[in-house]
Amino acid sequence: xxxxxxxxxxxxxxxxxxxxxxxxxxxxxxxxxxxxxxxxxxxxxxxxxxxxxxxxxxxxxxxxxxxxxxxxxxxxxxxxxxxxxxxxxxxxxxxxxxxxxxxxxxxxxxxxxxxxxxxxxxxxxxxxxxxxxxxxxxxxxxxxxxxxxxxxxxxxxxxxxxxxxxxxxxxxxxxxxxxxxxxxxxxxxxxxxxxxxxxxxxxxxxxxxxxxxxxxxxxxxxxxxxxxxxx
Amino acid sequence: xxxxxxxxxxxxxxxxxxxxxxxxxxxxxxxxxxxxxxxxxxxxxxxxxxxxxxxxxxxxxxxxxxxxxxxxxxxxxxxxxxxxxxxxxxxxxxxxxxxxxxxxxxxxxxxxxxxxxxxxxxxxxxxxxxxxxxxxxxxxxxxxxxxxxxxxxxxxxxxxxxxxxxxxxxxxxxxxxxxxxxxxxxxxxxxxxxxxxxxxxxxxxxxxxxxxxxxxxxxxxxxxxxxxxxxxxxxxxxxxxxxxxxxxxxxxxxxxxxxxxxxx
Numbered sequence: 001x002x003x004x005x006x007x008x009x010x011x012x013x014x015x016x017x018x019x020x021x022x023x024x025x026x027x028x029x030x031x032x033x034x035x036x037x038x039x040x041x042x043x044x045x046x047x048x049x050x051x052x053x054x055x056x057x058x059x060x061x062x063x064x065x066x067x068x069x070x071x072x073x074x075x076x077x078x079x080x081x082x083x084x085x086x087x088x089x090x091x092x093x094x095x096x097x098x099x100x101x102x103x104x105x106x107x108x109x110x111x112x113x114x115x116x117x118x119x120x121x122x123x124x125x126x127x128x129x130x131x132x133x134x135x136x137x138x139x140x141x142x143x144x145x146x147x148x149x150x151x152x153x154x155x156x157x158x159x160x161x162x163x164x165x166x167x168x169x170x171x172x173x174x175x176x177x178x179x180x181x182x183x184x185x186x187x188x189x190x191x192x193x194x195x196x197x198x199x200x201x202x203x204x205x206x207x208x209x210x211x212x213x214x215x216x217x218x219x220x221x222x223x224x225x226x227x228x229x230x231x
Numbered sequence: 232x233x234x235x236x237x238x239x240x241x242x243x244x245x246x247x248x249x250x251x252x253x254x255x256x257x258x259x260x261x262x263x264x265x266x267x268x269x270x271x272x273x274x275x276x277x278x279x280x281x282x283x284x285x286x287x288x289x290x291x292x293x294x295x296x297x298x299x300x301x302x303x304x305x306x307x308x309x310x311x312x313x314x315x316x317x318x319x320x321x322x323x324x325x326x327x328x329x330x331x332x333x334x335x336x337x338x339x340x341x342x343x344x345x346x347x348x349x350x351x352x353x354x355x356x357x358x359x360x361x362x363x364x365x366x367x368x369x370x371x372x373x374x375x376x377x378x379x380x381x382x383x384x385x386x387x388x389x390x391x392x393x394x395x396x397x398x399x400x401x402x403x404x405x406x407x408x409x410x411x412x413x414x415x416x417x418x419x420x421x422x423x424x425x426x427x428x429x430x431x432x433x434x435x436x437x438x439x440x441x442x443x444x445x446x447x448x449x450x451x452x453x454x455x456x457x458x459x460x461x462x463x464x465x466x467x468x469x470x471x472x473x474x475x476x477x478x479x480x481x482x483x484x485x486x487x488x489x490x491x492x493x494x495x
Contacts, residue, residue: 110325110365130325137367138319183320190283190313191334191385192305198336 046101051094109133127197139177146173235261235417236282236294236389243277243288243441251277252288253441264418264480266428266449269438270463275421276316278438279391282419283313295388309338312382312416316394318374322366327358327377330366334385352384353377356410372403376410383414390416396424412478425466429453429475437462450475 113133116126146169155165236259243252251274259265269275280286282294284304292299295310315321324330331352335345353359356376366374375395382390395411396404408430411418422428428435428449435452437445439462445452452458453472459465466472 110329113325131323133325134323134366135319180317180320183315183317184323186280186285187313187315187321188323188333189285190308190315191381192308192337193333194305194337198333 043098043101051097123197135177135180138180139173142173142176143169235259235296236292236419238278238281238290238292240290241278241281241288241292242290243274243281243286250441252281254290255438255441255443257436257443257446259417259419262417263434264432265420266432266435267419267421267438268423268425268428268435268452268462268464273439273462274441275438276393279313279393279419279421282389282391283308283311285313309334309385310388312385312387312390314378314382314390314392314395316397318371318378319366321378321381322374325365326362327353327364327366327369328362330377331381331384334381338385348384348386352380355383355414356380357406370403372399372406375399375403375407379410388417389419390414391419391421393421394423395420396422396427408478412480415480423464425453425459425464425472426470426475429472430478433477437464 110130110133113126113130116129117123150165150169236257238255238257241252241255242250244250253274255274255278257278267275267278277286281288281292281299284299284301284307287299294307297303297307297310299307322330324333328349331349332345335348340348349362350359353362356379358373358376358380361369361373361377366377369377379390379392379395392411395407399407404424404427408427411431418432420428420432432449435445435447435449436443437452437458444462445455445458450472453466456466
């Protein structure tokens with residue numbers, strides 16, 4: 001769980017000339033995925049959602065970044081440094097995304113939150129994330145009901161001014177969520193909430209977990225340092 | 232310790248001056264089960280929020296042996312278990328376990344005691360199997376029962392339920408009654424569901440326009456069609472309050488006692 005964070009961190013801090021480190025990261029992730037029996041298709045399906053966005057941004061970099069040799073391809077010029085940056089970003093983005101996917105596939109969201117707590121991430125952030133996780137589905141349900149209600153009364157926006165109805169849906173949603181926030185707060189007060197969120201379990205960090213993190217992190221860090229020293 | 236409610240001349244004005252409660256006098260004795268009936272906007276929910284000190288009006292209010300004032304608030308909230316109408320408002324933690332543990336943790340109990348309370352409360356509502364699930368994965372009836380568990384875990388002296396049968400299908404509603412009838416607590420049930428009230432409660436109170444307008448045995452009130460009509464209450468077609476068999480109380484000894492805490 002925490003090991004994947006280490007993988008991402010190591011990958012991100014690695015500059016281009018040390019590219020074998022990325023191979024190392026990928027290998028470690030492949031081992032983890034295999035160990036957790038996550039089918040490759042699941043990883044690919046989930047990563048597919050995020051990756052194109054990241055890579056789309058990266059694709060433009062070679063054309064704008066200056067430095068190193070430059071080649072002209074028709075009207076645009078491509079720089080060597082730009083290409084390196086592109087490759088680096090692609091590799092880092094892929095590693096980061098896939099490690100997030102693996103985390104998502106092996107760990108439930110409440111566990112991720114508890115892990116973040118254990119890592120001393122400020123409570124405010126984990127609390128916001130926890131409430132978001134809890135109410136996201138409620139709000140999505142509400143949106144779907146409203147959309148169904150609009151559609152069943154023949155709402156099919158064709159013209160710009162018809163979008164107005166959608167705006168009102170959004171504001172209604174905001175008001176409902178706001179009202180719900182107030183009610184939730186009352187419910188918390190009613191059960192003795194005094195401003196500090198109580199904590200049930202700090203995640204049991206067993207020896208096996210420690211071993212896992214140590215193994216993943218140390219091997220990668222060592223690899224990274226060794227290569228860094230060699231060049 | 233008494234777990235009674237004594238409200239004397241309770242008045243609550245909305246910021247716009249509208250009186251939501253216009254002098255409520257209500258006395259509920261230890262161990263009673265009372266249905267609080269009334270039309271929409273009569274002040275039912277406003278009254279209920281007072282019991283937990285979430286709203287404070289003028290007049291005097293004593294709940295479970297404590298004056299509801301700022302200094303007592305922590306203790307009052309531990310003694311009064313308030314179950315809100317929409318379980319999605321009540322269940323705000325990522326998992327059922329954390330949600331049920333929220334109250335006991337706020338009371339400053341230690342870990343072993345919290346675990347015991349969570350287990351006990353979920354068992355009382357027959358939701359032990361859902362302990363690690365997320366609230367949104369549960370059905371409405373299950374959510375309602377977990378919401379009740381979240382307050383039972385605080386071992387309140389008094390259980391207050393706001394519209395417990397709202398949005399439940401008949402089966403979930405019956406299961407809720409099965410659960411409630413075994414809970415050995417003073418109970419105040421705010422509801423529109425008159426058959427539900429008549430099965431569960433022996434006494435009924437009608438609140439209308441911020442005052443108590445009727446207070447009698449449940450079957451008497453429900454047989455008084457004129458009184459009900461006056462306050463926008465209506466029995467379902469074909470329903471005969473005289474033929475309702477009231478749920479036995481846990482201390483009737485006709486059924487096993489609820490094991491929840493001790494009623495002192």
